[in-house]
Amino acid sequence: MSQTTTSINTKLIDSLAQIILSLTDEEQQLLAQKIQYPSLSSEELEKKREALQHDIALGVEQLQNGDYAEYDDSTLPHLLENIKMRGQQRLQQEQSQ
Numbered sequence: 001m002s003q004t005t006t007s008i009n010t011k012l013i014d015s016l017a018q019i020i021l022s023l024t025d026e027e028q029q030l031l032a033q034k035i036q037y038p039s040l041s042s043e044e045l046e047k048k049r050e051a052l053q054h055d056i057a058l059g060v061e062q063l064q065n066g067d068y069a070e071y072d073d074s075t076l077p078h079l080l081e082n083i084k085m086r087g088q089q090r091l092q093q094e095q096s097q
Contacts, residue, residue: 023031033045040048062068071079 020028020031030042030045033040037045
């Protein structure tokens with residue numbers, strides 16, 4: 001019984017591998033997103049992607065305009081604590097929704 005299950009699983013894995021390898025780059029990215037975020041719909045994933053692109057564009061603009069802060073050994077610990085605190089707050093917010 002164990003050997004039959006193993007051969008069936010191997011055949012399934014081989015079939016899945018062939019399908020995945022035949023996907024376009026865009027389809028592979030979509031598959032990776034679905035695996036990473038299985039509970040999100042395509043629309044939610046697209047919104048998250050658009051928000052990320054917007055944030056990146058904003059960051060580039062801020063860099064070009066000199067709108068950024070430089071940190072050194074004395075100010076870096078405060079920045080890290082601030083990032084940790086904001087991350088925890090965001091996580092709590094997402095879990096309460």
